[in-house]
Amino acid sequence: MTNFDExxxxxxxxDGVIYLDGNSLGPLPRGVQARAAExxxxxxxxxxxTAWNKAGWMDLPRRVGDRVGGLIGAPxxxxxxxxxxxxxxxxxxxxxxxxxxxxxxxLSDTGNFPSDLYMAQGLIAALDQGHQLRTVAPEAVTxxxxxxxxxxxxxxxxxxxGRMHDMAALTQKAQALGIVVIWDLAHSAGAVPVDLTGAGPxxxxxxxxxxxxxxxxxxxxxxVRPDLQDTAFPVLSGWLGHEAPFAFxxxxxxxxxxxxxxxxxxxxxxxxVLDAALDAWDGVTIAEVRAQSIAxxxxxxxxxxxxxxxxxxxxxxxxxxRGSQVSFAFEHGYPAMQALIARGVIGDFRAPDIMRFGxxxxxxxxxxxxxxxxxxxxxxxxRLWDSDQYRARNAVT
Amino acid sequence: MTNFDExxxxxxxxDGVIYLDGNSLGPLPRGVQARAAExxxxxxxxxxxTAWNKAGWMDLPRRVGDRVGGLIGAPxxxxxxxxxxxxxxxxxxxxxxxxxxxxxxxLSDTGNFPSDLYMAQGLIAALDQGHQLRTVAPEAVTxxxxxxxxxxxxxxxxxxxGRMHDMAALTQKAQALGIVVIWDLAHSAGAVPVDLTGAGPxxxxxxxxxxxxxxxxxxxxxxVRPDLQDTAFPVLSGWLGHEAPFAFxxxxxxxxxxxxxxxxxxxxxxxxVLDAALDAWDGVTIAEVRAQSIAxxxxxxxxxxxxxxxxxxxxxxxxxxRGSQVSFAFEHGYPAMQALIARGVIGDFRAPDIMRFGxxxxxxxxxxxxxxxxxxxxxxxxRLWDSDQYRARNAVT
Numbered sequence: 001m002t003n004f005d006e007x008x009x010x011x012x013x014x015d016g017v018i019y020l021d022g023n024s025l026g027p028l029p030r031g032v033q034a035r036a037a038e039x040x041x042x043x044x045x046x047x048x049x050t051a052w053n054k055a056g057w058m059d060l061p062r063r064v065g066d067r068v069g070g071l072i073g074a075p076x077x078x079x080x081x082x083x084x085x086x087x088x089x090x091x092x093x094x095x096x097x098x099x100x101x102x103x104x105x106x107l108s109d110t111g112n113f114p115s116d117l118y119m120a121q122g123l124i125a126a127l128d129q130g131h132q133l134r135t136v137a138p139e140a141v142t143x144x145x146x147x148x149x150x151x152x153x154x155x156x157x158x159x160x161x162g163r164m165h166d167m168a169a170l171t172q173k174a175q176a177l178g179i180v181v182i183w184d185l186a187h188s189a190g191a192v193p194v195d196l197t198g199a200g201p202x203x204x205x206x207x208x209x210x211x212x213x214x215x216x217x218x219x220x221x222x223x224v225r226p227d228l229q230d231t232a233f234p235v236l237s238g239w240l241g242h243e244a245p246f247a248f249x250x251x252x253x254x255x256x257x258x259x260x261x262x263x264x265x266x267x268x269x270x271x272x273v274l275d276a277a278l279d280a281w282d283g284v285t286i287a288e289v290r291a292q293s294i295a296x297x298x299x300x301x302x303x304x305x306x307x308x309x310x311x312x313x314x315x316x317x318x319x320x321x322r323g324s325q326v327s328f329a330f331e332h333g334y335p336a337m338q339a340l341i342a343r344g345v346i347g348d349f350r351a352p353d354i355m356r357f358g359x360x361x362x363x364x365x366x367x368x369x370x371x372x373x374x375x376x377x378x379x380x381x382x383r384l385w386d387s388d389q390y391r392a393r394n395a396v397t
Numbered sequence: 398m399t400n401f402d403e404x405x406x407x408x409x410x411x412d413g414v415i416y417l418d419g420n421s422l423g424p425l426p427r428g429v430q431a432r433a434a435e436x437x438x439x440x441x442x443x444x445x446x447t448a449w450n451k452a453g454w455m456d457l458p459r460r461v462g463d464r465v466g467g468l469i470g471a472p473x474x475x476x477x478x479x480x481x482x483x484x485x486x487x488x489x490x491x492x493x494x495x496x497x498x499x500x501x502x503x504l505s506d507t508g509n510f511p512s513d514l515y516m517a518q519g520l521i522a523a524l525d526q527g528h529q530l531r532t533v534a535p536e537a538v539t540x541x542x543x544x545x546x547x548x549x550x551x552x553x554x555x556x557x558x559g560r561m562h563d564m565a566a567l568t569q570k571a572q573a574l575g576i577v578v579i580w581d582l583a584h585s586a587g588a589v590p591v592d593l594t595g596a597g598p599x600x601x602x603x604x605x606x607x608x609x610x611x612x613x614x615x616x617x618x619x620x621v622r623p624d625l626q627d628t629a630f631p632v633l634s635g636w637l638g639h640e641a642p643f644a645f646x647x648x649x650x651x652x653x654x655x656x657x658x659x660x661x662x663x664x665x666x667x668x669x670v671l672d673a674a675l676d677a678w679d680g681v682t683i684a685e686v687r688a689q690s691i692a693x694x695x696x697x698x699x700x701x702x703x704x705x706x707x708x709x710x711x712x713x714x715x716x717x718x719r720g721s722q723v724s725f726a727f728e729h730g731y732p733a734m735q736a737l738i739a740r741g742v743i744g745d746f747r748a749p750d751i752m753r754f755g756x757x758x759x760x761x762x763x764x765x766x767x768x769x770x771x772x773x774x775x776x777x778x779x780r781l782w783d784s785d786q787y788r789a790r791n792a793v794t
Binding site: 012014017019021024025027028032033036037040041044045046048049050051052057082083084085086087090094110113114115117118119121122123125126127128129135207209215216217218219220233234235236237238239240242246247248249250251252263264265266267268269270271273341346348350351 | 409411414416418421422424425429430433434437438441442443445446447448449454480481482483484487491507510511512514515516518519520522523524525526532604606612613614615616617630631632633634635636639643644645646647648649660661662663664665666667668670738743745747748
């Protein structure tokens with residue numbers, strides 16, 4: 001059974017800080033600096049170009065992909081790393097549309113992260129084939145599934161509210177109607193159990209700098225269901241997705257399997273940092289993390305609601321319908337969050353009025369939760385963001 | 398005037414190694430490890446999410462872009478970093494096609510790097526609008542320019558032969574015929590003088606891990622001519638290319654200027670390493686590097702031709718038509734290159750029979766050139782790759 005006091009020691013958390021923003025950027029895992037130094041000093045510095053083979057750089061996207069796959073219920077060989085999440089959305093959506101025949105509607109919801117919607121808009125404009133992006137409220141997705149929908153593209157956990165879709169049920173209903181399904185796991189990987197094999201979507205994508213602690217701009221991932229890997233259309237047909245990159249043929253021939261979703265030369269340093277960051281999961285199960293996340297979240301909600309009647313929970317109250325974050329609406333949310341950050345409790349704010357708190361058991365304890373709730377109550381109830389004292393403190397942080 | 402003995406000290410070159418593969422992966426500049434450690438330990442480790450603003454992460458792609466722009470004749474605000482070169486080719490080509498009206502032909506040459514051609518093929522397949530990729534021999538590009546061509550997409554310096562196109566003349570002739578022009582500067586940036594402002598192409602792209610020494614998988618760059626920046630079509634319409642990313646609007650509105658060519662969250666660690674690597678150019682002019690590159694290249698060609706009659710120069714003999722590499726064809730090029738690498742002289746091999754040598758004055762001296770040529774002659778003339786001794790050595794390296 002996981003000892004969460006021990007897992008906390010795997011991260012460098014600054015003294016005096018309670019970090020509730022791991023849903024935006026995970027903190028620094030202790031091992032990553034040594035790994036980065038090794039990649040630079042030894043591999044790059046002494047092996048130079050030969051490190052692509054000798055140090056295993058060329059295979060990193062696949063090897064790290066398998067490690068990420070293990071956290072999201074994906075079999076070995078079904079996940080590959082690279083690019084940014086936005087680019088991976090573009091890849092998945094392009095491939096999904098090619099599987100969709102003549103249907104023209106991409107269905108998403110208004111809680112999706114905007115960049116996913118933007119990438120769809122850019123692809124639609126480029127294709128100029130009459131595709132349409134239809135967005136409905138998260139609660140209305142199920143009833144919006146219909147036979148004119150080509151692709152259902154959703155983010156599993158809503159970045160603002162933490163609301164979590166029922167991946168298995170939506171996937172099943174969509175596929176029964178002939179709809180191809182893409183899940184964005186940005187706020188799921190490392191946060192909640194995900195069973196891609198069981199749920200059966202055609203594609204999934206995600207980032208690794210949130211709950212997987214891969215560092216700022218860490219590489220993204222893409223999953224393609226194994227039975228589709230050899231036919232999925234690789235719109236970004238770069239040389240490292242070629243069947244034989246070093247043959248330098250004039251014509252693109254997609255590699256077999258997930259490799260075709262690779263594109264250009266991978267960011268080796270950043271990918272190695274992510275690889276080392278994943279060591280924080282050694283001996284930890286996502287089921288244990290989930291159970292502890294729910295316990296900490298319920299504790300935080302209870303404490304805040306008891307002490308701060310002006311704050312309104314906007315996350316689902318049922319933990320089974322919520323990812324690993326808790327969000328409250330508050331009229332003065334922006335300055336209140338600034339005041340909270342100035343006191344060392346780091347969450348974040350999303351317009352128009354949402355205070356967001358990421359719950360990350362690997363490095364957050366029940367004591368942290370209690371202290372964070374107490375600080376929040378003091379700020380809210382004493383309107384500390386109005387005080388000269390707060391303004392002075394905030395000016396220098 | 399640049400002291401090339403001093404610039405050599407800016408790099409970590411392993412003892413006993415003569416590195417002639419900086420056209421594939423530049424060596425480790427000395428300052429980059431400290432910078433990476435600072436980004437991880439201080440920025441990420443202590444500032445956490447607030448580092449996006451406090452440590453200037455959010456602006457890095459633009460600030461580093463300006464530094465790269467300074468080496469390729471591009472004004473401030475016309476270059477932005479991110480993604481891989483293949484993705485930047487896709488962005489530039491998509492935008493170029495949108496500027497091209499009803500024309501359907503993308504013209505390139507058979508010397509272009511395959512990934513550029515592959516990305517064009519993927520885009521054409523996705524668009525399904527009857528576009529066509531037409532490739533001709535490098536020498537035939539000028540006469541292949543015609544009014545049915547939509548886009549001319551070329552790599553300035555051929556990755557195999559080092560043959561260099563006349564950027565200004567081809568751009569001028571193409572544009573006179575209404576053709577939109579994209580230059581890939583992968584083997585030009587940091588290698589030869591480039592004057593994008595003077596030559597006037599609509600787009601340019603390139604990578605930074607070759608002559609700019611940014612490390613394995615360092616971010617790529619894209620240039621858009623200033624008069625087109627506010628109209629260029631951003632097919633990869635990610636949130637960081639949005640006019641107001643943190644408004645989290647549902648609809649994409651492209652940012653003004655080059656910013657719209659940003660897409661997802663930038664790889665901060667890798668971008669910072671590149672930023673530090675560019676310090677190797679402090680006080681160095683590209684004109685001096687070019688003059689020294691020509692001197693070293695002529696010296697290498699003369700020495701190899703004098704000693705190795707079985708090798709045939711496949712790079713242009715005229716240095717003004719050649720980038721910063723020298724290539725020889727040799728029937729036994731592959732094992733000969735392996736033998737050379739085993740002796741510490743690192744070049745590379747490209748099928749079917751090309752031995753490639755990058756000439757990089759920042760860290761290569763005339764003595765290095767002489768020693769490399771002597772080793773090559775010994776291997777070629779004594780057929781050292783046939784010997785048991787070589788095979789034994791090669792097996793352990």
